[in-house]
Every structure is written in structure tokens, then in C-alpha cells.
Amino acid sequence: MSEQPKRRPTLILGASPRVSVPMARSLQRYGIPVDIASFQPEDRDIHSRAICGFHRLPSRQPDPALFTRALLDLVRERQFDTILPAGDPALAALRDLYNELSPTVHVGCPPPAVVERVLNKSLTLEAAQKVGIRVPFTCTITADQLDSVAPQLRFPVVAKPAKKGAAAFKVFYFHTLQELSKALTANAWGPVMLQEYCPGVGVGIEILIHKGECIARFQHRRLKEAPVSGGVAILAVAEEPDPELFASSMALLRALEWEGVAMVEFRSDRETGTSALMEVNGRFWGSVSFPIVAGVDFPLYYWQVLHGERPTVPPRYSVGMRWRWSPGYVDRLQSFLFRNTGQPGPRPSLLRDLMRTPADFSPLIREAVWSWSDPRPFFEESARAVWSLLAAPSTSALRRVVPSKLKKYAAIYFRLPRQMRTTYIRLRIHDMLSLSSQNGRPALANAQSFLFVCYGNMMRSPMAEAMLKQALLTRGICGPVVRSAGLHASPGREAHAWAIAVSQEIALPLDQHRAQLLTPELISSSDAIFAMDFENLAELETLYPAAKHKIFLLGSYAEAKGTNQEIPDPYFGDIDTTRRCYSVLSKCIDNLASDIASSRQELTLCR
Structure with a gap:
């Protein structure tokens, strides 16, 4: 008996257990070593016999360059020859790094321009309309x-x-x-x-397409979702491929020039016989274990296609088989019991739903993550879901009694990546106790360059830049470099419409402003960096600890001497909120310019 050839390892990028674990098991059965890497702070480590190693990469959000270096180093060190995405964030990452990876690695997605047509839903729907598929408004x-x-x-x-x-x-x-x-x-x-909103049930058409031809296909219909208002499938049934939906899916994927795996999602109204396209998932989906247990092994087939092998696909799969994701039932129950105003939507009867639940746990229904030989991923994911349910009552009670300001701080805390949360809490506590040096104004005697930083470089920081330039010019001061940037800016984006309108009212027009993303080069070349709020400040101090000594709150220059010296983002208000924000900015910038003028005799004066 000949030995199975030794294969180089595959990396699964993304750590959702119900996606990554079935993918890893599929490839392991074929003798392919598998590692998993996560770059999202909220992901938990996955422990499975099918996984050789789990890697924690830096988050993409604050520093894409750091993430890129870490991923490329990992690929070289572990000698991966294939990378497969498990989720949209992973697909977006592979799109951005496709040109760096594709010369040496089989990348589990088409070229970047094609991926963009799927990640950008507007482009997907536009292509669907061109091939005659009904799309909702x-x-x-x-x-x-x-x-x-x-x-x-x-x-x-x-x-x-x-x-x-x-x-x-x-x-x-x-x-x-x-x-x-x-x-x-x-x-x-x-x-x-x-x-x-399109009435009906969710139907998924899963396809592996190669050079415009269908290699494998599968269809499932959703029976239950979590949350109850709609979301992910937690109970589904395998169906014979609907000829019309399959033909539409193939036409769309060909129009998109897609290559690889995809799930085309429709909302089908059985009463009227009409279907509408919802979206296209151009990567392995949440119910990927379903077609695997039903006889269509998409992860293996895709790996074989990437390596030039011809998959052996069975002519039929187990139509009528049911599939369940048990931790999702906990999420569904939680959405019944603790639904808040952030999740509006239809609310079926809890009693009726509970009465039907025992039948959903029949041993004849296949479980998404369970395996007798590899049970740990199932137990770990289920334990986290139960813990979330048990913690929900206290969370809900706290939400009703906690002051609105603390709710706001908590929302910011959980919005921040994990590595920044401790810094944010420290800044908040120090500010409340008046312990933080940020409550004082910085010494600017030698500062020659100033940088204003906010979230998107669309409203606050560009106006602060414009105001300081004018204030220095009015005082006859030239020489200092004044710039602005955004921690999460979309480069080239115009200023917000409210910002443009108010800027024209105060004769500092932002019509020509274009957003720029904050970079390490901007940080290193600036002598004084001003954040607008504690969220900005926490991100800056975490990302650039070596620059901490020159990062300040611009609000320390406000007229008021209170401890909370933030300049809130007017993006979440209206044009009057923007006017009030710019009024505060004007006072801060005027005081800042006065300090610059009085504390630095060596500045060159304009003649």
C-alpha cells in the first residue's frame, strides 16, 4: 500500500467555530495539515484535533501594515501553500493582500477586482439586475x-x-x-x-464554480434563524436544487466573473412563487458543515481545484436531511427574552417556539460542530453561548439603571478593540479623579508641527486645522506645519455636508478638504498631536506608545475648567450640533494659538 503524499499545510483565516472547524476537519481527512489564524480581537481561540496550530494576528483596523507583516511572516514560517477565508473580514484581507500572496500561495479567492464586486453589495445587485434577477429596492x-x-x-x-x-x-x-x-x-x-423587505423563507444556493462551470452544488432552506427577527440559520433542510434559482445563481456568478466557492442567498415566497436576491457570500458560509455531512465536501473540492486536481463529486446528496446549530438556539432565546430597541423586528410567540424546540433536537438532525472524535469545539462554543444567556439579565438590568453617560462610555469601551480598552478606562478614571496630566495644557515652546486627529477626518480635525492656520496667520506667525488626519478615515473622502455648510458660514470653507488616514509617519513628524475625545486618545496612546508624551486632548484649551474636556463628534447629531462643536473648537484653537504666540519667542514672525 503506497503512502499518502506529504502535503504542505493550509491556513484558514478566520476563527468562527461553525465555519473554521468543519473546514479543518474536511481537509484533515484528506491528509492536509491545517492551522487557523484570527485577527479579530473578539474571536476566541479554537481547540480541535483537526487543527495543528492556532495563531493570533494583530487586528487590521488600527494598523494594516502591522497585520500584513505578521501574516506574511506566518506564511513564510509555517510554509503554507493555501489560504482560505472563513468570513467576510478574512475575504477582505485576502483581497487587499492578493498580489503579495498569490505568487507563492494558493489564495482562496479571485483577484481583487472580482472580490470587490461581491464585498460591495451595490455592485452585486447591479450585476444581478443586468442578468434579469429580481432585487429588492x-x-x-x-x-x-x-x-x-x-x-x-x-x-x-x-x-x-x-x-x-x-x-x-x-x-x-x-x-x-x-x-x-x-x-x-x-x-x-x-x-x-x-x-x-421581501417576505418568504431564506434559500441558499451553494456552488463551487471553476472557469465558469459548476463543479459542485447544494441547496438548503432555512427553517429557523437567530435572532428571531432574522439573521443566521440555526435549523435548515437540504433540498433538490431549484432549476430556476440554480440557473440564476450561475448566471450571476459568471457575470461577476467569480471563481471558487460562493453561496447565493435568495428570499423565496412560496405562495407567490417569486424569489429575490439577498446577497452573495464569496467565501465559506456559516452552514458549511451542512453540505459536508450531506455529501458535498466543498472545502476539499475547492482545495483540489486550487491544486489542479479534479474533485470526485457524487451525483446526489442527502435531500431532506436536517441540520442544526445548537449554540444559535441560545442566541435565538436571548433575542426573545432581552430584545432591545436596537433590534426591532417581528417577534413570534416564545411559547410556541419553545414547544417546537424539542423536536429540533432529534438525534436524526445533524449538528453543525459536534463530532464524537473531536467534541471540544462544540462544548466550548456552547458554553460561551450559555454564559452569554446567563449574563443577559444583569446586563439588561444595568442598562435600565445606569446613567446615560455611563452607558455611552460603556458603548465606546466595547466598540474599541480589546487592546485599547484598558487605556480607555484608565483615561476615564484619571480624568474623573483629576489625576491625568491631560487636564493641563501642554508646553509648546519647541513645537513646530501640529496634528489634529479625530475619527474620520471629516468634521472636527479638518476644521481645527483650518482654524489654527488662520489664527496663526492673524497673529503674524508663520513656520509651523498644521495638519489633520483620521484614525479610521477613508482617504480622499470629502468633508461631511454639515461641516461644509457650517465652514462656509464662518468663512473657513472645507470644500476642497479630502480626508487622510493617520499614519506612523504623520505621528513621528508631529511635535504636538491633539485628539478630540478619550476614544481618540485611547487609540492613539495604544497604537503609538512612544509618542504618548506629545499626545493631548484639544479640549484642555477650552474655556471651561471641568474634568471632562472632550469635543464630541457632531456626526451623530445635526447641523446645529456641528455649529456648537465648531464654537467650542474656535475657543480651543484661539487659546492654543495664544499659547503658541506667547511661549515661543523663536518663531519666525511674518513681516
Whole structure:
């Protein structure tokens, strides 16, 4: 008997147990060593017999260059020859690094331009319309653009991130304009896609496509979702491929020039016989274990295609088989019991749902993560879900009694990456106890360059830059370099519409401003760096600890001497909020310019 050839290891990028573990088991059965790497702070380590190693990479969000170096070093060190994405953030990462990776590694996605057509839902829906697939009314907006599209919206609407892979939420359902407006104002979601709600059930058409031809296919229908208002599948049934939906899916994937695995999601109304496209997942999906146990081993087939092998795909799979993701039932129950205003949507009967649940746990229904030979991933994921449910009552009670200001601080804390949270708490406590040096004004005697930093470089920091330039010029001071940047800026983006309007009112127009992303070079070349709030400050101090001595709160130059010297982001308000913000900025900048003028005799005076 000949020995099986030794294969180089594969890296699965992404650490969702119900996705990554079935993928790893599939490849391990074929003799392929598998490692998993995570770059998202909220991911937990995965322990499985199918996994040779688990790696923790730096988050992409604060420092993409650091993430890139770490991933490339890991690939070289472990000699991976294949990288497969397990989730949209991983797919977005592989898109951005495709040119660096593809010369030496089999990358589990098409070239970047093709991936963008799937990650950008607007491009996906546009391609679908061109091939004759029905799509719901869709528009992409930010919070300040809601009024302009409100007359076109037909409620209920579905809200999703405009772009996959950089999302703060999955999906929300809104039944009124007021609900939608409140949610957009209260959350820093950025661009959001709003879709007309389509009645019916979710149907997934899973396909492995290679050079325009279908290598393998599978279809499932959702029976239950978590949360109850709609989200991910927790109970599903395998079906015969619907000829019309399959033909539409293939036409769409060919139009997108897709290569590899994809799940095309439809909402099918069985009463009217109509279906509408929801989205395309261009990577391994949450229910990937379902087709595997039903007889369609997508991870293995895709690995074989990437390596030039011809997969042996069975002509049929187990139609009628049911599949369950048990931890999702805990999420579903939690959404019944502790649904908050951030999750509006239809609410079925809890009693009826509980009465039907025992039948869902029949031993004949296949479990997403369970394996007799590898039970640990199932128990770890289930324990986390149960713990979340047990903690929910205290969390819900605290939400009702905690002051709104502390709620706001808590929301910021959980929004920050884990490595920045301790710094944020320290800054908050020091500020409340008046212990922080940030409560005083910095010495600027030798500062020749100033940098203002906010979240997106669209409202606060560009105006602070413009104001200081004018204030120094008015005082006859030339020489200092004044710039601004955003921790999460989209380079080249225009200033916010409210910022432009108010800037024109005060004769400091921001029409020509274009956002720039904060870089290590900007930090190192600046003598004094001013953050707008404690969230900015925590990120700056964590990302650039060596520059901590020159990072300050601009609010330390405010007229008021209170401890909380933040300049809140007007993005979550309205144009009047922007006016009030710029009024505070004006006072701070005037005091800053006066300090510069009085403390530094060596500045060159304009003649």
C-alpha cells in the first residue's frame, strides 16, 4: 500500500467555530495539515484535533501594515501553500493582500477586482439586475442622508452594512422611519445599505464554480434563524436544487466573473412563487458543515481545484436531511427574552417556539460542530453561548439603571478593540479623579508641527486645522506645519455636508478638504498631536506608545475648567450640533494659538 503524499499545510483565516472547524476537519481527512489564524480581537481561540496550530494576528483596523507583516511572516514560517477565508473580514484581507500572496500561495479567492464586486453589495445587485434577477429596492446611505431617501422607502426595511468585511452589525429590521432614524443616529455604522423587505423563507444556493462551470452544488432552506427577527440559520433542510434559482445563481456568478466557492442567498415566497436576491457570500458560509455531512465536501473540492486536481463529486446528496446549530438556539432565546430597541423586528410567540424546540433536537438532525472524535469545539462554543444567556439579565438590568453617560462610555469601551480598552478606562478614571496630566495644557515652546486627529477626518480635525492656520496667520506667525488626519478615515473622502455648510458660514470653507488616514509617519513628524475625545486618545496612546508624551486632548484649551474636556463628534447629531462643536473648537484653537504666540519667542514672525 503506497503512502499518502506529504502535503504542505493550509491556513484558514478566520476563527468562527461553525465555519473554521468543519473546514479543518474536511481537509484533515484528506491528509492536509491545517492551522487557523484570527485577527479579530473578539474571536476566541479554537481547540480541535483537526487543527495543528492556532495563531493570533494583530487586528487590521488600527494598523494594516502591522497585520500584513505578521501574516506574511506566518506564511513564510509555517510554509503554507493555501489560504482560505472563513468570513467576510478574512475575504477582505485576502483581497487587499492578493498580489503579495498569490505568487507563492494558493489564495482562496479571485483577484481583487472580482472580490470587490461581491464585498460591495451595490455592485452585486447591479450585476444581478443586468442578468434579469429580481432585487429588492436598495439604497446606500449614511445617517445624514436619511431624509433625502425617506420618501422612497417602503417599510419594513432591512439594514445591512454597505460593505462586507468591515461591519459593526449583521442585519437589522426596521418597521418605521423613526426606528431607523434613531438607530442610525445612535450607532457609528458608517454607510448602511437599506433594502426593501421581501417576505418568504431564506434559500441558499451553494456552488463551487471553476472557469465558469459548476463543479459542485447544494441547496438548503432555512427553517429557523437567530435572532428571531432574522439573521443566521440555526435549523435548515437540504433540498433538490431549484432549476430556476440554480440557473440564476450561475448566471450571476459568471457575470461577476467569480471563481471558487460562493453561496447565493435568495428570499423565496412560496405562495407567490417569486424569489429575490439577498446577497452573495464569496467565501465559506456559516452552514458549511451542512453540505459536508450531506455529501458535498466543498472545502476539499475547492482545495483540489486550487491544486489542479479534479474533485470526485457524487451525483446526489442527502435531500431532506436536517441540520442544526445548537449554540444559535441560545442566541435565538436571548433575542426573545432581552430584545432591545436596537433590534426591532417581528417577534413570534416564545411559547410556541419553545414547544417546537424539542423536536429540533432529534438525534436524526445533524449538528453543525459536534463530532464524537473531536467534541471540544462544540462544548466550548456552547458554553460561551450559555454564559452569554446567563449574563443577559444583569446586563439588561444595568442598562435600565445606569446613567446615560455611563452607558455611552460603556458603548465606546466595547466598540474599541480589546487592546485599547484598558487605556480607555484608565483615561476615564484619571480624568474623573483629576489625576491625568491631560487636564493641563501642554508646553509648546519647541513645537513646530501640529496634528489634529479625530475619527474620520471629516468634521472636527479638518476644521481645527483650518482654524489654527488662520489664527496663526492673524497673529503674524508663520513656520509651523498644521495638519489633520483620521484614525479610521477613508482617504480622499470629502468633508461631511454639515461641516461644509457650517465652514462656509464662518468663512473657513472645507470644500476642497479630502480626508487622510493617520499614519506612523504623520505621528513621528508631529511635535504636538491633539485628539478630540478619550476614544481618540485611547487609540492613539495604544497604537503609538512612544509618542504618548506629545499626545493631548484639544479640549484642555477650552474655556471651561471641568474634568471632562472632550469635543464630541457632531456626526451623530445635526447641523446645529456641528455649529456648537465648531464654537467650542474656535475657543480651543484661539487659546492654543495664544499659547503658541506667547511661549515661543523663536518663531519666525511674518513681516
